[in-house]
Amino acid sequence: MDKPDVNLLLRPLKAFQRRTVDYVFERLYREGVKRFLVADEVGLGKTLVARGVIALAIEELWPRLAELKRINIVYICSNGDIARQNINRLNVFDGGSGDSNHLAFATRLTMLPLHLGKLDENPVNFISFTPGTSFNLRSSGGIGDERAMLYQLLAGPWELNRDRHRRRIAKHIFRLGVERGNWAGYLDRASRVIEERGGIDKELMAAFLAELEGNGGVRQHFEELVEAVSARLPMHESRVRFLGDIRRCLARVCVWRLEPDLIILDEFQRFAHLLPADYEGSLPKAHGDSTTSPKDAEELFRILTGADGDRMDPRVLLLSATPYRPYTPRADTGEKSHHEELVRTVGYLLGSKEERDRFEEELRAYGEELFQAAAVGRGVRPDVVNALERRLRRVMVRTERLGAAGDRCGMLSPGLNATSPLAxxxxxxxxxxxxxxxxxxxxxxxxxxxxxxxxxxxxxxxxxxxxxxxxxxxxxxxxxxxxxxxxxxxxxxxxxxxxxxxxxxxxxxxxxxxxxxxxxxxxxxxxxxxxxxxxxxxxxxxxxxxxxxxxxxxxxxxxxxxxxxxxxxxxxxxxxxxxxxxxGNVSSGRSYGYSEYSDRARLLEFRMSEGRREQMTHMTLLYPSITLAAMIDPMSMSRDGKVGELPPDHGTLAAVRDRVQKLIGPLLPADSNPDGPEDQRWCWVVLALLDQRDQAVRQWLDSTDDKLSWEKMVPARLEQGNFATYVGNLHAIVKGEDAEELGRPPDDLAEIVARIALGSPAVAALRALLRAAGNPQNVDDRVQLLAEAARVALGFRSLFNMPVVTAMVRREHPTDERGYWRSILAYCVGGNLQAVLDEYSHVLRESLGLLDREPSSVASELASEIAAAVSLRxxxxxxxxxxxxxxxxxxxxxxxxxxxxxxxxxxxxxxxxxxxxxxxxxxxxxxxxxxxxxxxxxxxxxxxxxxxxxxxxxxxxxxxxxxxxxxxxxxxxxxxxxRIHRYKGHAVRWNVATHVVATGLPDRLKLLDDVWAELFRLVQDAIGDDDELVPYWLIPSGRYQICRHVPLYPLSREHARYDDLKQKLALYRLAFGQPRQEDLLTYLQSRSSANPGNGFKPTFINLSPQ
Structure with missing residues (x-):
């Protein structure tokens, strides 16, 4: 296994992020700092910074791999959904290439025994925990799978299966809240997983039994529970306490066995109570020393973030935009103050009481200087500010987007600040x-x-x-x-x-x-x-x-x-x-009331009548024609109009129709009866004929892989059979096997196919995926893209099948029920669906962390996200x-x-x-x-x-x-x-698009290029700054802003509260680290000018990397 290409991994970082990564790495691995905090303002990509630090850390530790045996990266986050999402983003090996020489997973600390064997097989591991399920163990019996694993671990050593009576009672104790009929399945699954993974690590198992033996009350507690169950005594609380105890013992052993090298604590303020309060963070050094046995979650956390004497101490990287309460109103007397939280957090980072005391002295000097400067109307002495900044930068940095906007408003504008009149x-x-x-x-x-x-x-x-x-x-x-x-x-x-x-x-x-x-x-x-x-x-x-x-x-x-x-x-x-x-909706000849919603007909069903497929024209919406997706690109056509103007939709349709006519002309019969009736089957048959020679299409439709199978993507069982027949019919055309006679092609066939090229959800999705995945030419990649585009199209089917959507679309684009597919095409063309999916795919590719993934992996992740969003129930x-x-x-x-x-x-x-x-x-x-x-x-x-x-x-x-x-x-x-002022946000993209429309799309854009990547490069060249906050986070001069709306009632007290809040928003950073912040801010407000904060600008604490 090769070490990751660090330069490749760091390439996507913006300039300010790369500067932070280098700064953090120097502190952690060159200057001996053990704990470091990245406190960048919300939305500036702290996870990407952490990924960069991980890449450099692995490169640093790689030469010592023979000594270390493995490199373990542990990620801890209080939100399970975010933990599962970010462990993949942090995984620097996950390029979607199928490399199996690293392991990434999210789990509970006490489920680690199932993974330890795999950990030892891999040079690098990424493990994610949530503190609530991994450290707070005593008050909870854990989840069913966890208790089933514990039962299997102890079945032999504790003779749980010694006889039928003991086995029944032991299963009852460990079952807890699981239904009796389901518990056997949990036990079987745990046994199977343990067996599949080669059994439990012997060293860990021995340590676990020793830990239980050292806590003699645990085994005794179990035997008492056995007697209580036999006597039918109440024992629920006692049972939960026992399970919590054995989970805690196992967790302690797992922590020692894990041996982390780098620990990421994300949004750690949510579990800041786990941080050691003694600043030095002294830790037990010898496993099995009963005098240092952990008594609670805090002690368990101390062991994880400390050392066992045989390996180097882990480095701890903390991430949080709000690592301490930045502001404490006078009314919040029940909570720790901003001053207390700051001192505690910085004390933990500095690692010694002496360093903490010096920091408090500098903080006190800064506060005194603030009062004196405000009193006489002068600036704060730079030496006081610089001393505080230097000490803090040893253990933390913070970048703020507001610093990139000249007026510190950060592309934020006031919107509606009053309600409508009372009615x-x-x-x-x-x-x-x-x-x-x-x-x-x-x-x-x-x-x-x-x-x-x-x-x-x-x-x-x-x-x-x-x-x-x-x-x-x-x-x-x-x-x-x-x-x-x-x-x-x-x-x-x-x-x-x-x-x-x-x-x-x-x-x-x-x-x-x-x-x-x-x-x-x-x-x-x-x-x-x-x-x-x-x-x-x-x-x-x-x-x-x-x-x-x-x-x-x-x-x-x-x-x-x-x-x-x-x-x-x-x-x-x-x-x-x-x-x-x-x-005005009437469906099937009758109107429906609100409660009769489910009774309304859904027009995109796969109906059969006497063995015949009634609505094969649905395939115009669902079949991802690779010829139309790859040969026709409405983005490239938009450059043909005047600079600063968009061509009308009918003009683009006409241009597409001309191209379509050239593509389908050779496929149409030259001898059809001009007086015969039009055969509407041509509307979907021609799509299959266009793709007859495409190897990827044939391979996809021939595939028996469940993950690629088109017909198995339909969720409802009743529909799968009918849909398989529909797919089989189209498949036969692609293979040239269907000898069914077709009548005269519709006169407007080229117009219909042009609308399919622009508005079919399947074609638009395939084109967007081709663009996002770099237009791969590998057949296997294109097979995957076809399957994923079909999956997205079925998501759109769910949307357009909703009766309320059907009513609206048919009203806007009237057709009869059998022609509903035409209404959908008209709606999607009018809605610029291709541009919508291109923009969304570009945003997702970065937000899901897919920049360095293989094309098939990119397509799979994007399609899953798009389909889920469009078909939300x-x-x-x-x-x-x-x-x-x-x-x-x-x-x-x-x-x-x-x-x-x-x-x-x-x-x-x-x-x-x-x-x-x-x-x-x-x-x-x-x-x-x-x-x-x-x-x-x-x-x-x-x-x-x-x-x-x-x-x-x-x-x-x-x-x-x-x-x-x-x-x-x-x-x-x-x-x-x-929450909405972040990387490539909606306002930013609108400003980028406005700039480009005014200057024209660049000629260097090629067919199926990622248009949005090119737009941002173009605007970066034109107006970007050295930090690259502009244009990716900010375009201060742009027309579109983040709009703050505060609907205040006329004459209410909220007007005064809002004015006070805005003033404090401008000034609260001045009160950094000070006790009684509100009193200080009130004083500064009274001394400030009509434009609060400007006179004190040199005194804002600046913790950006220097």
Whole structure:
């Protein structure tokens, strides 16, 4: 196995990232620093920096491989999804070439016994853990697979299978929460995996048994549990404690056996409590010394990040944009202050109390100098600032994008800062919630009312006192006269389900919500199934993408501190989108109500009638013609128009039609009867004829590999058989075996094929994958690309098969039901689908870490992501139907909650879908929601709370952020906005495209080149800076900005709070490391000029690599 090519691995890094990598490596491997922190601002690619450090570390350690035996890279992150994602990004060997001489996996620390054998076989290993499952062990019994493995490990040494009675009890103890009928499967799987991997490492097994023996109470505890089970005594808590104890013993042994060389702690502030508090981080040196036996998670973590005396100490690289609380308001007295967290973190990095004390002295001197400088109106002495910066740079660096923007606004502009005026329905909402709250004595409702409408309908039954009391009163049939009167008088402010059934309009009834609708759901936006491309290849002249004001629409990320808000936004905006899409719809001769959604016909089914395939024209959407994808490129045609103008879609279609005519002319019969009827089968047959001589197409359709098999990509079993028949029919044409007589080709066949070349999801997907993968010529690679393009096309089939989408598309491009495929082609052409997929594929290739992968691997990863995003299942959220009896005046609450489909707008969280298109209901995970929001496809609006968003990005198609509620401090405001202010974000790409359209696409672009890679190179040459933050993160002079929207009510106290927040945002960095930050900032505010911060600019702490 060759060591990785470091120069190749470092090539994708931007200049400032490469400078950071070199700086960190020098500190860790040349200057003896053991722990180092990269605190780059959110969105600047800390994972890529870590990957560069890993590459240099492996190169450094490689000559010592015979001594070390293996190089272990350990990655620890608190989020399991991010851990699994980033372990692949950090793997410097993963070029998709199938090299098996390294190992990369995410696991639990206590599952390591299953992997140790493989670790010893490989020179380099990448292992990922999450601290919650690997270090906090005592209070949890672990997962089923973990306990099954432990059972198999101890079955022999502890004689668990000595007799039938003991075996039954032992299995019961280890089974814990697993269903009795499933436990045997867990045990069999564990036994099989252990056997397949050559058994458990003998050295580890011996150490584990010794560890258990050294903790004699563990074995005794087990025997007591055996007796308790036999006596049928309650023992659940005791059983969990026992399992936690043996997991802890195994974890300690695994830590010693792992022997890491480099440890990456990502977003470590989430588990900062594990860092040693004694600064020196003294560690046990001899395994088995009972006086240093770990007692808790912190001790276990200390062992992992320390040394065992036989190997060099591991280097620890910490990653976090917020390694300590950058700002602590006076009100947050229950939390550690910014000053305390900074001192603790820096003390851990410096590694000694003496160094920490010097740092505190310099920090104190800086604070005193700030006060004195502000008092007399002079600058802070440079020597004071420089001393602090020098000490910190020994163990940490931080790059900020704001430093690249001359005005420090960082391409951020104020958007909407006021709500729309109050409307009559808003006041009706207040009257209802106020009257209800008074009747139930549930507190002041003004903040509820300001945040969301229809609270009684949409609040969950638990979590809000108002709704809890309301449900109790109604269900107990003891609703007080005041409550009944309040609901009766406010009945018009409730959601009437009968109106939902008829797709009647439900007004927003909330000023903030109206402001969001105006921004995120402008007139006509519900007709857009994807965000228009930043660089369209032509101009739409008909359909929804031709409507004024929609060409540069962007998604909206909403942050709220109220849990009810994400639900309200999702329900009301998604319902309104569906209502608009269904307007005037009649399907199969009848109209349908809202609840009859599943009854509507789906027009892209693979129907059979008397053994014949009824809708082979579906294949125009699903078959990835490699001839059309490789020979026709709308991107190259867009250069033919005038500079600064896009050609109209009909002009591009005409040009494509001329090329198509030359391609299909030789394939058409010269002797067909000109008076005979047109044979529509030519529309798909001609695609097969075009590809008859292509070896990759033949090899793909002949393949029996399940991963490549086209017919097995359809998820519903009932459809697989029919689809296989459809595929077989097309396959026969490709092989020249189908002798079926065809009639006269349609007169507009060239026009149809031109539309297929531009708008077929399959052809567009294949062209995008060819572009992203470097247009490989290897047959095996092209086979993989064909299969992946077909997979993406089936994802689009799911989208266009949704009844609400069908209704909208057929309204925009009318056809009969059998001609729906023509409507889809017209829609996709108008929507510039090729430009959309080209842009999305370029973004994904970098965001998924695929730059150095092989073409087949690139195609597989891209297709999986695109297909998942485009076919995201609708999530159902529930509301209560509340009625008022006209006679008695009593309040009624529906026995079952009503379900509303949400897709246009969604909340960031898990949800459940309804039965859809033959598919069973299933869970939609929040990571799938984020995946779709980071795509051009729905949802267009995502609402979330601020909790747990560190490390997550939402920037790829979003440049609008709305603060539904103001955060408590300026750092939270900055962190929220950092979610969408990132590498090659939507605003950045629009500015790049605008620049290029104004100057014209470069002539050096060739057929199937990655157009976006070339655009960024072009703009980099024109306006880029030395750091390369411009143009990849910032284009300060660009028209498109990150827009901050704060919908404030007129005359509310929030105006003053917002002004104060903005001032503190400009100044809080000045108070770096100081106790009582808010008092200091208040003082600095009082001394600052009308443009806060400018006079103090030289005093901002600069920790960029020098």
């Amino acid at each position: 009559t329905e808003d006041l009706a909402q207040f009257a209802l919630v106020d009257g209800t709250s008074r009747a139930l004595d549930s507190g002041e409702p003004i903040e509820y009312w300001k945040s969301a409408p229809y609270l009684l309908n949409l609040m969950d039954h638990r979590g809000y006192r108002l709704k809890e009391r309301f449900v109790e009163e109604v269900r107990a049939h003891t609703s007080s006269t005041p409550l009944a009167q309040a609901v009766r008088e406010g009945a018009d402010a409730l959601i009437d389900w009968s109106e939902i059934e008829q797709y009647a309009e439900v007004p927003p009834a909330n000023a903030r919500l109206r402001a969001l609708v105006a921004l995120g759901q402008p007139d006509g936006a519900s007709g857009l199934l994807w965000v228009p491309p930043a660089l369209p290849y032509y101009r739409a002249t008909t359909g929804p993408y031709a409507k004024a004001g929609l060409q540069d629409i962007s998604k909206v990320l909403v942050f709220s501190s109220w849990l009810i808000v994400p639900k309200v936004i999702s329900v009301l905006m998604s319902y309104e989108a569906e209502r608009q899409m269904m307007a 609708t999530v159902n959220l529930e509301l209560d139907e509340i009625t008022v009896d006209g006679r008695s005046g009593g309040i009624g609450l529906g026995e079952r909650r009503r379900s509303v489909r949400c897709r246009y707008a969604m909340r960031f969280g898990d949800g459940r879908s309804e039965r859809e298109g033959g598919l069973e209901p299933q869970e939609t995970r929040k990571e799938q929601v984020r995946q779709a929001f980071n795509s051009p496809f729905w949802p267009f609006v995502l609402t979330t709370t601020s909790i747990g968003q560190e490390g997550l990005d939402f920037h790829q198609y979003c440049r609008h952020i709305m603060h539904w509620n103001l955060p408590g401090n300026p750092v939270d405001l900055e962190q929220r906005e950092g």
